[in-house]
Amino acid sequence: MVENQAILxxxxxxKRFGDFVAVDHVDFEVHNKEIVSIIGENGAGKSTFCKxxxxxxxxxxxxxxxxxxxxxxxxxxxSMKAGISMVYQERNLVGMLTGAQNIVLGHEPGKRFxxxxxxYERAVEIRDKLRLTIPLDVPVEELGAxxxxxxxxxxxxxxxxxxxxxxxxxxSLGEGEVEPFLDFVKNVRNTMDIAIIFIxxxxxxxxxxxxRIAVLTDGRNMLTDHVENLTQIQVITAMLxxxxxxxxxxxxxxDFSALPVILDVEKAFYDGRxxxxxxxxxxxxxxxxxxxxxxxxxxxxxxLFGLRKAEKSYTFNGSTITRCNTRSMIERGMIMTPxxxxxxxxxxxxxxxxxxxxxxxxxxxxxxxGVVKRAKSKEFADRILSDNDVKYNFPGQAISSLSGGNIQKxxxxxxxxxxxxxxxxxxxxxxxxxxxxxxxxxxxxxxLTDTKEEQKRIGVLFISSEIDELLNVxxxxxxxxDGNIIQGFERSHFNKQDILSVAxxxxxxxx
Ligand SMILES: Nc1ncnc2c1ncn2[C@@H]1O[C@H](COP(=O)(O)OP(=O)(O)O)[C@@H](O)[C@H]1O
Ligand SMILES: [Mg+2]
Numbered sequence: 001m002v003e004n005q006a007i008l009x010x011x012x013x014x015k016r017f018g019d020f021v022a023v024d025h026v027d028f029e030v031h032n033k034e035i036v037s038i039i040g041e042n043g044a045g046k047s048t049f050c051k052x053x054x055x056x057x058x059x060x061x062x063x064x065x066x067x068x069x070x071x072x073x074x075x076x077x078x079s080m081k082a083g084i085s086m087v088y089q090e091r092n093l094v095g096m097l098t099g100a101q102n103i104v105l106g107h108e109p110g111k112r113f114x115x116x117x118x119x120y121e122r123a124v125e126i127r128d129k130l131r132l133t134i135p136l137d138v139p140v141e142e143l144g145a146x147x148x149x150x151x152x153x154x155x156x157x158x159x160x161x162x163x164x165x166x167x168x169x170x171x172s173l174g175e176g177e178v179e180p181f182l183d184f185v186k187n188v189r190n191t192m193d194i195a196i197i198f199i200x201x202x203x204x205x206x207x208x209x210x211x212r213i214a215v216l217t218d219g220r221n222m223l224t225d226h227v228e229n230l231t232q233i234q235v236i237t238a239m240l241x242x243x244x245x246x247x248x249x250x251x252x253x254x255d256f257s258a259l260p261v262i263l264d265v266e267k268a269f270y271d272g273r274x275x276x277x278x279x280x281x282x283x284x285x286x287x288x289x290x291x292x293x294x295x296x297x298x299x300x301x302x303x304l305f306g307l308r309k310a311e312k313s314y315t316f317n318g319s320t321i322t323r324c325n326t327r328s329m330i331e332r333g334m335i336m337t338p339x340x341x342x343x344x345x346x347x348x349x350x351x352x353x354x355x356x357x358x359x360x361x362x363x364x365x366x367x368x369x370g371v372v373k374r375a376k377s378k379e380f381a382d383r384i385l386s387d388n389d390v391k392y393n394f395p396g397q398a399i400s401s402l403s404g405g406n407i408q409k410x411x412x413x414x415x416x417x418x419x420x421x422x423x424x425x426x427x428x429x430x431x432x433x434x435x436x437x438x439x440x441x442x443x444x445x446x447x448l449t450d451t452k453e454e455q456k457r458i459g460v461l462f463i464s465s466e467i468d469e470l471l472n473v474x475x476x477x478x479x480x481x482d483g484n485i486i487q488g489f490e491r492s493h494f495n496k497q498d499i500l501s502v503a504x505x506x507x508x509x510x511x
Contacts, residue, residue, distance in 0.1 A: 004031065005031075005067075005068055006029035006030060006031050006065075007030060007031055007032050007066070007067055007162055007163060007195045008029065008030050008053065008064075008065070008066055008084070008163050008195065009028070009029040009030075009064070009065040010026065010027065010028045010029070010052075010053070010062055010063070010064045010065075011027055011062055011063045011064075011065075012025045012026070012027065012061060012062035012063065013025070013026040013027075013028065013049060013052055013059065013061070013062040013064070014026075014059070014060045014061035014062050015045075015048050015049070015052055015057055015059070015060050015219075016060050017404070017432070018403050018404070018434070019403070019434040019436075020403075020404065020432055020433060020434050021219050022045045022048045022219050022432070023045045023048050023049045023052065023216075023219045024045075024218070024219035024220045025061070025062070025220070025221075026045075026049060026062075026216070026219070026220070026221045027221060028049070028214060028221065028224075030163065030195040030196075030197055031195055032162070032193055032194070032195050033189060033190075033193065033194070033195070034189070034195055034196070034211045034212065035185065035186070035189050035196045035197075035198055035209055035210050035211050035212075036195075036196070036197055036198070036210065036211065036212045036213070036214060037197075037198045037199070037200060037206040037209065037210040037212070037213045037214065038050075038197065038198070038199045038214050038215075038216055039199075039200060039201060039203065039206055039213060039214070039215055039216070039235060039239065040201065040215060040216035040217055040239055041201065041217070041239055041241060041292070041293050041465045042201070042293055042339065042428065042431065042465065043428065043431040043432055044216040044217055044218065044219065044239075045216050045218070045219040046167070046168075046199045046216055047088075047089055047167055047168075047199070048219075049216065050086060050165050050167055050197065050199065051086075052064075053073075053079065053084060053086070053163075053165065053197075054073065054076050054079040054080075054084055054086045054165070055073030055074055055075045055076055055078055055079045056075075056076060058074075059072070066082055066083075066084070067162075080159055080161075081159070083159070083160070083161050083162035083163060084161060084162070084163045084165070085156035085157070085158075085159065085161035085163070085164050085165065086156065086164075086165035086166075086167065087149075087152045087153055087155075087156050087164075087165065087166050087167060087169060088167055089167040089168045089171070089199075091148065091152070091172070092152060093140045093148055093151060093152065094140070095139060095140055095141030096139050096141060097139065097140065098136060098137050098138060098139060098140065099123065099134060099135065099136035099137070099138070099140055099143070099151045099154070100116075100119050100120040100122075100123035100124075100136040100137065101116075101119060102140055102151055102152075102155060103119070103122070103123040103126065103136070103151065103154050103155045103158060104119040104122060104123065104155075104158070105155070107155070107158045107159070120136060120137065122158075123136045123154065124136060126154045126157050126158065127154060129157070129192075130150075130153070130154060130157065130184075130188065131187070131191075132150055132154070132184075134147050134150055134151065144174075144177075145172045145173055145174060145177070146173050146174065146177035146180075146181060148172075149169055149172060149173065149181070150181075150184075153166070153169075161194065162193070162194060162195065163194070163195045163196075163197065164188075164194055164195070164196050164197070165196075165197040165199075166185070166196065166197070166198050166199065167199045168199050168200060168201070169181065169185075169198070169199075169200075170182075170200060170202065170205060171200075178205065182205065182208055182209045185198065185209055186209060198210065201293040201294060202294060203232050203235060203236065204232075206227075206235075207227060207230075207232065210227050211226065211227060212224060212225065212226050212227065213225065213227055213230060213235060215235055215238040215239055217238065217239055217240070217241055217242075218241055222238040222239070223235070223238040233504065236292065236504050237504065239292070240467070240500060240504075241465055241466045241467065241468075242467075242468065247439045247442075248472055249439075249442045249443055249446050249472060249473055250446075251286075251446065251472075251473070251474075251475065251491065252450075253491055253492060254284065254285075254475065256282045256284075256285055256475065256476075259282040259283050259284055259285070260282065260283045261280050261281070261282055261283075261315070262281050262282060262283055262316065262317060262422055262423050262458075262459040263279075263280060263281040263304070263314070263315070263316050263423055263459065263461075264280050264314060264315040264316075265277045265278070265279055265280070265304070265314040265315075266278055266313075266314070268300075268303055268310050268311065268312035268313075268314070269310060269311040269312065270299065270303050270308055270309060270310035270311070270312070271299060271308075271483070273483070275296065275300065275483045275484055276484040276485065277300060277484070277485050278485055278488075279478050279485055279488060281423060281459040281461060282459060283422070283457055283458070283459055284449045284450065284457040284458075284459065285449060285459050285460070285475045285476065286445055286446065286449050286459075286460045286462055286473055286474045286475050286476075287459070287460065287461050287462065287474060287475065287476050287477075287478065288462050288463075288464065288470035288473070288474035288476065288477040288478065289301070289461060289462070289463040289464070289477075289478055289480060290464065290465070290467060290470055290477050290478070290479050290480065290499060290503060291465070291479060291480030291481060291503050292465065292481075292503055292504070293465065295480040295481050295482065295483070295503065296480050296481075296482065296483035296484070297427075297463045297480050298339060298427055298463060299483065300480070300483075300485075301336055301425050301427060301461060301463060302336075304316075304329075304334070304336075304425070305326055305329050305334060305335075305336040305425060306324040306325040306326045306327075306328065306329045307326060307336070316329075316332060316333075316334065316423070317332060317333055317422060319332065330418060330421075333420050333421055333422035333423060334421070334422070334423045334425070335415045335416070335418060335421050335423070335424055335425065336424075336425035336426075336427065337411050337412060337415055337424075337425070337426050337427060337429060338427060339427040339428045339431070339463075341404060341407050341408060341411065341432075344411045345399050345400075345407060345410075345411065346399070347398065347399065347400040348398055348400065349398065349399060350395065350396045350397060350398060350399065351381060351385065351390075351392060351395050351396070351397060351399055351402075351410065352377055352378055352381040352395045352396065353377075354399045354410060354414075355377075355380065355381040355384050355385075355410060355413075355414045356377040356380065356381060356414075358414050358415070358418065378395065380417075381395050382395065384410065384413045384414055384417055385410070385413075387413060388409040388410065388412070388413035388444065389409065389440065390402070390406050390409050390410055390413070391403075391406050392406065403433070403434075403437070404432045404433040404437070405433035405434060405436070405437020405438070405440065405441070406437070408429055408430070408433060408437070408441060409437075409440070409441070409444070412424070412426070412429065412441070412444060416448060416458070421458060422458050422459065423458060423459045423460070423461065424448065424458055424459070424460050424461070425460075425461040425463070426445070426460065426461070426462050426463065427463045428463055428464060428465065429441055429462070429464075430464070430466070430469060438469065442469070442472060442473045445460050445462065445473055446473065448460060449475075462474060467496060467499060467500060468496075471494050471496060471499075474491070475490070475491050476488060476489065476490050476491065477489045477494065477499060479499055479502040479503050480503070481502070481503060481505075481506035482506055486502050486503075486506060486507065486508055487502050487508045487509065
């Protein structure tokens, strides 16, 4: 074998979901005793790319080589046998089983039964090799997040992998747990024959742990280099989403000072610290929240909507809100759609059931039993589907059979159908949908704020990491950095360079 041959290499990796290209001709390689990090915004395609390596997803285009040989894995059993192990972003442990039981879970060869003692011995062997000290004989639900993470990693070592993929391994760790974990990963790289692919969106972390860094942006590989050749600003700049071309929506400049203020926020205390926010939303206004991943946009919205514990005092529709939960906020006229569409729907249920599940307490539900009244709900669902131009076959089909864009239209459509909604918060509503569907979402949003029926106009808070779409659709953009709003820009002062610069540097721009 050539000394410097990559252990794993992918040329032109491409993965599509319908019309949407999640991974777009990515070239990538990793060598033995090397940590390569993949960084990118949410939805950049990091997890999808790695799932192509392990055979979870089929490959639409591109050639993959393992130890110099062209390979094609149809499932994780095949990739694992070859020596590629992945610790997925989603936790994958059975809480009531012990660490040892979880480690052997799914690895027992079909015919042979592994005794409790054998399982324990095998797990201890892995633990010793990794120089860890976690107890393996207690149910994993009794362990902390960091320890659970390490149990998953031990499981990934069951087959002595040559390539280890860690998908956002630090996302679930507490503050004090990250550094020891990074030291552990480096130690594995130093002491074992292994190549490590490390996914994260936290830049400091990557500079601390990586030999090389690869940046993915909208499915494309924008930059790959050795860490000593890179600066943080270079990496952040490569992560910025430049946006793909889409139709412009017309936005008239309005005098908002004359319009009623729906939401007025100054500061709030959550996640253990104070956040300077200082922003307003008027009736008929689309307000954008821009910032890099981790800048605190979603956290702020969750605080407003009662999804995040906070000490706060802000004004919504004339009332001072200090305590709230999502139910009380919906009653007051606020609704938020989640960043991950999957969290806003029941995959296996029909369009009708998904449209009506927000309304179980309203007139659409059967008294007491909570059963949705069929005829009435069908009629209501039909209206939502047609009002929002959803493309579907029949209302009883499972929602998961629709494209991402059409699912998003349903999620937005049913949210604004709630009585008296005055503020709609959209968290990354266009992630993972094709440009045509994106444009329809922009039109819908503008229609909600600009409708001629003045009493029906609402305010929209639009969270996005795609600057071009915010410049397209918003009346005002607030830029987040490190949990605070650093600066606001009105449409007449929109300037892409200024806004990007505030987001990247976390400092106001004057003038
Ligand atoms: N199974 C799927 N079906 C349709 N779209 C998907 C699927 N998995 C991921 N996507 C979309 O592909 C894009 C990339 O997702 P992902 O790889 O999870 O991003 P990352 O891990 O970088 O946050 C996202 O826009 C996501 O919505
Ligand atoms: Mg991911």
